[in-house]
Amino acid sequence: MTDQTMTPAEQRTEAAAAASAALDHDLAETEIAEVVKNAQDAADFLKILSHEGRLMILCHLVDGEKSVAELEKLLAVRQPTVSQMLARLRLEGVVETRRDGKAIYYSLADDRARQLIEIIYDMFCRTDK
Amino acid sequence: MTDQTMTPAEQRTEAAAAASAALDHDLAETEIAEVVKNAQDAADFLKILSHEGRLMILCHLVDGEKSVAELEKLLAVRQPTVSQMLARLRLEGVVETRRDGKAIYYSLADDRARQLIEIIYDMFCRTDK
DNA sequence: TTTATATATATGATTTTTGGAATATAAGCG
């Protein structure tokens, strides 16, 4: 279908044009770029949740803040592993921290995450019983 | 916190026991295993969605079935790439196919996916405007 | 200030995921 002699950039441009044509109201390049960006953002966000350990952490945080030590026990994994998962969640802005003495308490900082987690919890932890 | 002289298996057992204790109603090993399994299932499912291309495909399929060629144009990627993404979705049971002559039409086959996709679409493609 | 506890980070090995290129199959057409 697509001419194999074109460069990848040319092919993408052509394909994008084809996509525009397909959506009869003729999207501009910038609009296509925005759709792609939305998809990227959404996919990146889902990637954060698509990990057993991180997902369990987030599920627990729905019930309220937890210290690293508490999460370590709840998940049955070692401390550096919990901290690594928390670091990722922190960098992505999904959780935030509060210090109390030696302990650091983590809580949810993103409503999208809270919403999705609750839905996923219902889907996978209630329905299937 | 956890004794570094134990084997990983021992540590996991101990940590699991600690987790049980933490949840005052004393979960059995099998119950813990089930929670972990739920988390794994959910994470695996989210992994399928957490990919820009697959996500875009699923978004388009929410509007109704599409042939491979249509998706190729909508996504602006090459045919083998579309087929690879579709193969993954097919193997995971998220989409199903119907043949019509030379064309193969794909459609959503999983209500969980449909539900999540719609929510994600609202979150990332409507809200932020 | 030394020591213990709670948490974080760095490093590196291993595994998974990804995406391109080539090739294969399957259906329709002349």
Added chain:
DNA sequence: CGCTTATATTCCAAAAATCATATATATAAA
């Protein structure tokens, strides 16, 4: 039958994610 179009699959290299181990930092307590 050969030819074309639509789709699928295989193979492989590169990139990314994961995980364990070791080490660092920060707070508190003695």
